[in-house]
Every structure is written in C-alpha cells, then in structure tokens.
Amino acid sequence: MLNKLSVQNAKRQAKEYVLFFATMLGAVALIYSFNSLVFSEAISNLMGQASGTNYTAMIIIAFSLIIAFILSWFVSYMMNFILRKRSQELSTYMLLGIEKKQITKMFLMENIVIGTAALAIGLLLGFLLAEILNAMLTGPFGGAYSLSSGFSLQAIGLTLLYFIMIYLFALIGSRRKLKKMQLIDLLHYENRNETYYIKKSWIGNVAFCLSIVCGAVSLYVLLKRPFGNPMDGYTVDIYIASVLTLLCLFGIFSGLLSFLHNTLGKSKRWKYRKTNLLLYRLFTSKINNMGKFLSGIATSFTLAITVFALAIAFSITAHKFVELEAFDLTILHMGEEYDFSGYARYIEDNSDVEASHVYCLYTSYDSAFMDIRNQTATIYLDETDSYLQAETYIYKENRYDTYMKFSDYCALRDMLGYEQVDMNENEFIIHCMPYLTESYEDYAKNITGISGHDLSCAGIYTEAFSQYRGYGNGQEYILIVPDGIAEQMDVLYSLFVANAETSFSSGFLVALNNGFDTLTFLDSTSLSSIGVSDDSGFLSKLSYNDKDYISGKSAGASSGQELSAILPLFYLALVLCMIGTVILAVQLLSENKKYIRHYNMLNIMGLDKTAMEKMAMKQMLLYFSLPALPALVLSAGLISAISYLVFTSSFHVPIFSSIAAVVISVVAATIVLFLVVYCIYGFVSYISFKKDVFIPFL
C-alpha cells in the first residue's frame, strides 16, 4: 500500500517538480558526456599525440570529482526543497498514524524512483551530448574525428559511480533530517526562515559602501595591474582582484538592504508612488532573507562567466595556433639539401596524403629584415608590458634573413590553394605575418636591393604560412627571390611538407616517428617547445644534431595543451551556471505561496490584471537582475584582464590586428551568451511564476 502511494507520489512529484527532474537529467547527461569524452578514442589520440600522456583525462576526472561534490550539495538542496514543499503532506501521514520510519522509507523510495528515471533518460541525453561535443572539439583541431560506435561502457560505469555517490550523499542527509524531525517541525517546516529581520544599524551602510569600493578597486587592479610583475603573468594583481571581488559579492547584498532601508525606505514620497511600496518590500524582504544566498549565486555566476570566458580565450588561442600552421605535416632536416624520399614513400603508402613538396630555405647571413622585425616586435612587447625582448625570442636557426626560391613559393601556394602571384627576375616578394606588413612596406620603398642584388619589392603577402614559432618558412617573415639568386646562398634547412585529405591521424604520426630512428617530434618535450639556449645566447628547439623533426597542424603540441584546459573549464562553467540559475528559480518557486497571498490581496483591493502582470514582470526583472548585475560587472573586469593576459602571454608577437578588439569580443561574446541563456531561463521562470501565482484567482 505504502509502496503504491510512494510510486504515485513519485509520479506526481515528477510532474510537479519538473525543474528538479530536469536538473538531475542535466547533471547525469553532463557527467556522462564528459566521462565518455575522457574515454573516447578521438580525444585520447588528440591528447596522446600532443603530450605523450593522457593528462587531460586526469584533469577532467579531477574536475568531475569536484563537480560531483558540488552537484551532491545541490541535489541535497533540491531534496530539502521537496521536503519543505511536502512537509504538510508528510505531517498529515504522521497524524494519520503512519510511522515515521515508513514515511522516511517512502520519501527515500520516491527519490530513488525519480533518480533512476533521471539516470536512464540522462544517459541517453548524455550520449547525444557526447557526440556533439566530440564533433565540436575534435573537428577544428585536425584530430582524426570519428563518431564513436555507441555507448561507452567505461563512461557509463563512471557516471553510475558518481551518480550513486551524489545520490547517497543527498539521501543520507535527507534521511537524517527526517529522522530527527518531530511532527511539530514538519507542520511548520514550510514557514521556517520566514522571520523578518531588519538591520537598523549603520553597519549595513558601511558594508554596502565597502563592497562597492572593493568592487571598484578590484576592477581598477584588473585593468591597471599596479602590483604585479610581467614575469609572473600579473598573478598578484589577479589574486588581489579575485579576493576583492569575493569580498564585494559577499557584502553587497546584505549591505544593499540597509542602504535601501535607510534611504528609499525612509522617503515616503518615493515609497508611496505607484507600485514602489510593494516592489521595495518584496525586494528588501528578499535581500533580507537571502543576502548570503544571493551572494552565493552571484559568486557562482561570476565564476561561471569568468571560467567560460577563460575557456573561450583558450579556445581562440588554440584555434589561432592551428590556423597559423599552414601544413598538416612538416619534416625538417637541418643544414643541407636532403632527400626525403624514404619518409615520403612511407607517408604515401600509409596515409591519404593529398599533396607534398620538398624544398630548401636559404640564408645570406645578413639581417636587415630581421632588424625591422625586432623593432616592430619591441614596440608590441613594450605596449603589452612583456618582460621578453624581441631579440631573445628568435631561434638560433632563424636569426638571419631567410630566403625561398620563387618556384618553391609558387608550388607551396598552389598546394595551400592560395592565388598564384607574379614576380619578375628583378623583383622579390615578402611573405610575412600581418603585423609586419606596415614596417616592411615602409622599408621596401626605400631600398634598391637585397643581399647585394638589385631587386625591388613586387608585393607583400600575409596568408598563413607556418611562420610563427620558427622552423617553418622563416620566423614571422620570408623573402622570396628568383631561383638563381637563392641558389647562390647557403642552405639553412630543407623541408618536406604534406597535406592530407582529412588530416594525419595521431596513430599514423606515432608510427611514422617510431618507424625511423632519425625522426623525432619538434615539440616532443615541454623543454623543446620553449627551446634551450646555447653559447651564442640564442634559443634552439633542435636538441639533436642527427635527427629530423616532425611538426605541423596534426602534430601541434599547443592544440592539445590548450584543449586540456578548455574541456574542464567549459564543464565547470556549465555546472556552475546551471546550479546558480536552478537554485534561483527554485527559491522563487518555494516562495510561491507567499506571492499568491500577496497578489490575491492586491487583486481584492482593486489592482487589475494588467497592473499585476506589470508588477510581476518588474518583480522578476529585479529578482533576476539582482545577482546577475554585480556578477556581470565584476566578471567583465576579470574576463578582460584574464583574456588579455592569455593572449599576450600565449603569443609573443602581435597575432591579432587589435588585441583590445579580441578582448572586447571575448567579453562581449561571453556576456551575450550568458545573458541569452539567462534571459531564456528568466522568461521561462516568469511564465511559470505567472501561471502559478495568477491562475489561482484569475
């Protein structure tokens, strides 16, 4: 009998508490999708080829453990909410003589039924989400993307484990609460915490002013960075600003109440105008009861927005790295013209290679163009307060001007699908990164020749050409000269470049590397990705004299490294955002009875439907903008500072035409995305609020 009652209640509860059910679904789907990513072949290949170890998986597992902990707190909160909602019903059971033990069992049974349903449907949703994420993440990074063939058993196992952990934690909490509870507590449970208390002291005013000051100082510190040191990436400033932001969020809501109470609340002229009185009281009673609660939500929004923006910034950086690499695969042989046919045969036999080319880069040991590059880069490094010197960030092999034959240039342009260019025998071409265009234009106008030859500039081109971070086609620039002139110079290094139809799989690259003793990855260790300094004071990534080096889009380390940060960050942002909004909506729902009473009275006193709807709209606007407003202002500061640092520390030369524009676009994109999601959520809450509150008496 009790079981039947329990199942019926669970059904009804699922209908009544759609929000709770949807949240559980979301939680399961998120956990499953990210777990399945950890175990997906495509992702693990992408990671593995980049770093040699699957440390993204470990980071994600660590993150998901933290998130499981947050979710378990959240599930407890929701169960508590349901307990509160149904306290009257449970107390009636007790009054009718059903034992507390049985009621506890019934309540737990219901939650288990709901939980199991959420788990089953959530896994299906998670499967879909995982496929979408998989496609989204592996696509742009040139990894070997393939739809996974079905459910990942390991991911299901891990999800089950987390879910059981989360649910057990919440159930034990509820059980303890129910066990301790007396009939009198249950009868009054819904009215608990409804006591109204106003701080009349000046402390509130001071707290409010202080939190505003904290927020303002935090924004100042983030934008001006007065304490930090460029060497450590301004961490001191970011720490100080983060603490100030938290202090601001902590004090602002409790302070706001006293402030409003002491200013607007005392002005009858303001208070008695139109609907001000009711809104003011709904507003202040809310802050009063939930000052800390709103602070918590605002903090979780601030964190979510910041973390989300950080993920976007990392994602932009990672995409940029991939974009700058023009070729899927590059093999470099140092110092001489080299026969790559051994590698080429292997590559042709074992991959879907589309086009390849072998060529040399030359040098004449002069550095006129390198000097211009250094001057331009110095201006940028000064502007961004970088501790680096333009000269120190040149690899040994690229310290002189680098040249390429025009015939090779044409072949490479053809291979990359760029438009063909013309050049006469007495001309040269500059192919450089966009930031150098202006400097070289000015310089090229005033010279009559280069490297002792009478040549004039036929044009400057700036398409992606594997010029960033050296060891490709020059360091940020290359000079294209007639073949005859290049042949008179010394060979700097020879290159084999290849593009595949899709991309080279990580398995293939590893096999290639293992198949030849003479091959190694250019960025195989973290040390070599930075470079080691030699006697001449220049850095070099080439640690072995007898090896050839693999690099290129498919073998890029940075995409993997950035990706390892992006995934958990998106994960965390999603969870934080979800929890914040759901708790906000749940809190609103839990006060429905109070609002029904309020609006009912207003209707009886003669406030018409339109006026009431207008008021409800205003109330919802205030309710939803209250925690979001400080979160948006403060996180906008945090985002702009952090994304600026990410961009300037990731690239040592100006990659973006305007770094401020990119930062602004990150801030705008994040805030707009957040606002869109938040507004949809707010609107849905408003509709359900209107339905719940107005329908009983209209």
Added chain:
Amino acid sequence: MILLQVEHIEKYYGNERNLTKALDDISFQVDGGEFICVMGASGSGKTTLLNCISTIDTVSAGSIFLESADITEMPEKSIAAFRRDNLGFIFQDSNLLDTLTIEENIALPLTIKELPPDEVNKRTLEIASRLRITDTLSKFPYEVSGGQKQRGAVARAVVTTPKLIVADEPTGALDSKSSRVLMELLDNLNKSLGSTILLVTHDPVSASYAGRILFLKDGKIFNEIVKGEKTSPAFYHEILDVLSLMGGDFPC
C-alpha cells in the same frame, strides 16, 4: 437612499448531476450609512453572499446594484477598478501583508489608487490616529497582537472612504475583549463617518452591534430583525431567540 440592492440572486455549485444551491432567490436592500449583518450557520451561504456582493465571486442568476450600477453585468476588466473605488474589505485573519509595516499596509490601497504620496501619508496618519493605532504603525504584522492586526485591517479598509465596507467574520479569530473593541470601532465608524457596513458573522455578540440582521438558512433568507430603539443587550437576546428558532448550533 438605497445604496445596495440585491435582486433574486442565485448561486449554484457543481454540475447537473450534483447541484448545490448556495444562494436561493435572495433579495434585500441596504441604505447608505446602514450597518447590516448577515448571520447563519456554517454552509448557510453567508460568505457566498458576501463574495457575490463584493465581486470576488459571480452569481448564477439575479442582479446586484450598487447605487445605479449592476455589478453582475460589469465587464471583467472594470471589476478590479470597481472594487478599488467602492469597496473596503475586512477578513477574519486580517490578511495584512507580512512584508509591509502596519502603516504601509494602510497606505497600500491609496497607492493602488495612485494618490499623490503626500496625500497618502496624510490620510494614513489621520485614520491611524482616529483608530488609535499610531503606536503600532512602524511594526510588522507579526510583531503585533491579533486585535491590533484587525484594527490595522479596519484602517486599511476604511482609508479609501469606500461606499461599502464588507467584513467577513472580523472577530472570528479574536478573544472576547478584542472582539468588543473591534466591534465598537466599527460601530463608531458607522455612526461618526456614516460608513455603510455589511458584516457577516455567526457570533451573536458581534451581530448585536448592527442595525439590522438577515438570517440565512440553506441559501434563503429565513428571518430579518431590526434593532430600532432597542438596547444592545435586548437586541442580543432577540438574536438568540431567532437562532434557537432556526435550530442552529450557535454559541450562547
């Protein structure tokens, strides 16, 4: 002058198979400045009658005129405005809003009427002083006693000087002393300000303050008595006589 005219009103609940007649052909008139009471046992239809008169509920048949306006024909849109401009409500459990102070609760209907803030303040303080609740103005409803709450509710009902004050069991939740204070207050308002009051109660003591009493039984008017020149105790006994005639289960 006739303020309220109720003509042959009927109110049914339920469906064709299971029909409950809550009000059965009720007609009566109320003059301006009159203090009228409706008495009856639980389920006799007195609250339904009050709800119909105060536009909270609709009638199944019949008409109700307040002055010349038929409120049963009034479009839904103008009903809220009608209540705002013509009626004042007093409920059993005061129904003051928890989040507002007593003063703000009294000011609320005036702000709904969108009177200028200075006028709102002036009228709120005036009525509070008249009802002698000035000392509780800054308190919240949960901080004052039931009797004080009810006086606050009365102040809220009369502050707009409505044409008709409807009171549904206003003393239902009060002890006998607080009930007496409240009823004297209503009596005083009726006499000094000429307010028209429609009181619904099953308490004979409270009813004895009214000038006329309608007795409802099974949705019909069973009897009607007028106080006239009688003293309150005499009138009280007359009420008890009618009640015993009705065979109701009323307290003595």
